[in-house]
Amino acid sequence: xxxxxxxxxxxxxxxxxxxxxxxxxxxxxxxxxxxxxxxxxxxxxxxxxxxxxxxxxxxxxxxxxxxxxxxxxxxxxxxxxxxxxxxxxxxxxxxxxxxxxxxxxxxxxxxxxxxxxxxxxxxxxxxxxxxxxxxxxxxxxxxxxxxxxxxxxxxxxxxxxxxxxxxxxxxxxxxxxxxxxxxxxxxxxxxxxxxxxxxxxxxxxxxxxxxxxxxxxxxxxxxxxxxxxxxxxxxxxxxxxxxxxxxxxxx
Amino acid sequence: xxxxxxxxxxxxxxxxxxxxxxxxxxxxxxxxxxxxxxxxxxxxxxxxxxxxxxxxxxxxxxxxxxxxxxxxxxxxxxxxxxxxxxxxxxxxxxxxxxxxxxxxxxxxxxxxxxxxxxxxxxxxxxxxxxxxxxxxxxxxxxxxxxxxxxxxxxxxxxxxxxxxxxxxxxxxxxxxxxxxxxxxxxxxxxxxxxxxxxxxxxxxxxxxxxxxxxxxxxxxxxxxxxxxxxxxxxxxxxxxxxxxxxxxxxxxxxxxxxxx
Numbered sequence: 001x002x003x004x005x006x007x008x009x010x011x012x013x014x015x016x017x018x019x020x021x022x023x024x025x026x027x028x029x030x031x032x033x034x035x036x037x038x039x040x041x042x043x044x045x046x047x048x049x050x051x052x053x054x055x056x057x058x059x060x061x062x063x064x065x066x067x068x069x070x071x072x073x074x075x076x077x078x079x080x081x082x083x084x085x086x087x088x089x090x091x092x093x094x095x096x097x098x099x100x101x102x103x104x105x106x107x108x109x110x111x112x113x114x115x116x117x118x119x120x121x122x123x124x125x126x127x128x129x130x131x132x133x134x135x136x137x138x139x140x141x142x143x144x145x146x147x148x149x150x151x152x153x154x155x156x157x158x159x160x161x162x163x164x165x166x167x168x169x170x171x172x173x174x175x176x177x178x179x180x181x182x183x184x185x186x187x188x189x190x191x192x193x194x195x196x197x198x199x200x201x202x203x204x205x206x207x208x209x210x211x212x213x214x215x216x217x218x219x220x221x222x223x224x225x226x227x228x229x230x231x232x233x234x235x236x237x238x239x240x241x242x243x244x245x246x247x248x249x250x251x
Numbered sequence: 252x253x254x255x256x257x258x259x260x261x262x263x264x265x266x267x268x269x270x271x272x273x274x275x276x277x278x279x280x281x282x283x284x285x286x287x288x289x290x291x292x293x294x295x296x297x298x299x300x301x302x303x304x305x306x307x308x309x310x311x312x313x314x315x316x317x318x319x320x321x322x323x324x325x326x327x328x329x330x331x332x333x334x335x336x337x338x339x340x341x342x343x344x345x346x347x348x349x350x351x352x353x354x355x356x357x358x359x360x361x362x363x364x365x366x367x368x369x370x371x372x373x374x375x376x377x378x379x380x381x382x383x384x385x386x387x388x389x390x391x392x393x394x395x396x397x398x399x400x401x402x403x404x405x406x407x408x409x410x411x412x413x414x415x416x417x418x419x420x421x422x423x424x425x426x427x428x429x430x431x432x433x434x435x436x437x438x439x440x441x442x443x444x445x446x447x448x449x450x451x452x453x454x455x456x457x458x459x460x461x462x463x464x465x466x467x468x469x470x471x472x473x474x475x476x477x478x479x480x481x482x483x484x485x486x487x488x489x490x491x492x493x494x495x496x497x498x499x500x501x502x503x504x505x506x507x508x509x510x511x
Contacts (some may be wrong), residue, residue, distance in 0.1 A: 147343060147345060148349065150303050150343070150347065151343065151348075151416075152349075152361075153302075154302075154303065154336060154340070155360070155361035155419070155423060156337045156365060156423065157360075157364060158329060159329065165360065166349055169351045170350065170351060173351075250350040250351045250403050250404075250405060251405040
């Protein structure tokens with residue numbers, strides 16, 4: 001059978017016999033699916049990296065806030081962390097995407113289309129992950145013996161020199177395992193952005209079931225998205241392993 | 252002229268009065284040992300003098316110039332605090348070396364960061380850093396560790412780590428060097444190497460304040476001994492005399508407990 005035949009078929013996965021289901025994969029289908037999935041994966045990657053870029057530093061700021069001597073700031077940060085960690089990311093995403101539309105007279109302030117969905121997703125993911133990171137940072141900073149800061153202080157180092165020259169690297173070494181855990185979770189959490197129809201990897205896979213690119217009823221592209229997640233998280237695991245090894249020169 | 256004068260230092264933590272008016276003064280090149288049982292306030296005194304704790308009352312003078320007054324210095328700026336801190340060096344009981352730096356880097360870190368504030372740093376930083384490294388190398392040689400300068404703290408024994416930390420404190424050329432029980436975290440065999448380093452510093456007329464439990468050492472190396480009890484100076488006097496002929500009842504009881 002020619003591939004052209006399949007191109008114009010809109011067939012349901014469910015009313016095929018077992019052997020016919022496997023024939024739904026031929027080269028033209030595969031290349032169409034792969035390019036669509038890769039496009040979705042690019043959107044996933046973009047969300048992943050922008051979330052890290054925003055949440056890693058924002059988490060540090062929140063952790064400083066939750067360790068601050070000024071009580072109102074400390075409670076504000078702790079409340080934020082409590083709310084964000086206490087509710088599902090999916091719900092936060094929905095609220096951040098839809099609520100502004102109710103609040104502003106002129107309608108939804110998010111840009112229209114995919115760019116608006118992407119921006120809303122970035123906002124929700126950065127806020128969510130920053131709160132988790134902040135708690136990891138706090139543990140890491142508090143885990144560095146206080147004697148280290150005191151030694152820096154009696155040697156005349158400023159507070160910021162103590163942090164950047166003494167505490168920071170020891171903290172990074174301590175937090176690397178829990179951070180790598182969170183980062184790998186983030187790879188898969190990006191799929192939650194589908195709830196506001198952001199066109200990430202799962203969305204791309206699912207589109208072949210609903211009908212897209214001239215196909216519908218194809219379920220294997222959805223299964224195949226797993227390969228992307230697996231390969232990418234595998235790569236990250238290797239990377240974090242290398243980082244941990246690099247910092248193993250001191251105790 | 253006194254190099255260090257401490258007047259009426261008071262410190263409490265909540266209702267717990269730790270220091271109840273400590274005063275002493277020291278001449279340049281003098282070695283003062285502070286003895287006393289646990290909880291007598293020795294470590295708190297050292298921490299107050301090094302600004303790790305803020306004394307509630309009292310004054311500290313260096314070269315007869317007031318550098319700290321609890322009344323007015325409750326709110327020092329960070330910059331003021333640092334310039335005052337640099338009069339003193341402190342060697343900790345548990346070393347507190349920076350684990351991510353080699354012995355050499357531990358000694359060089361503070362002088363290098365300080366040099367950056369020098370206006371000549373921009374034009375002469377190569378020479379300045381070269382000089383800091385040379386000085387650090389000679390300090391490490393002085394404490395007998397020139398062959399260990401590229402080792403990380405975790406690769407060194409406790410005694411070696413403590414010697415690095417002494418070199419690190421010396422690198423900033425403090426006017427007075429404080430030791431907070433420098434041998435208490437060490438095996439008896441390693442204690443000797445630290446005491447030898449301190450002895451050699453005393454011979455070079457380094458002004459030092461040593462909190463210690465090594466009675467014999469204190470007697471041999473120090474000029475003066477100060478015996479603290481429950482936050483006050485119970486007795487103070489020339490080292491040999493105080494150990495051999497204690498006048499205060501508490502001092503006698505304390506020294507007696509070591510002879511048993």
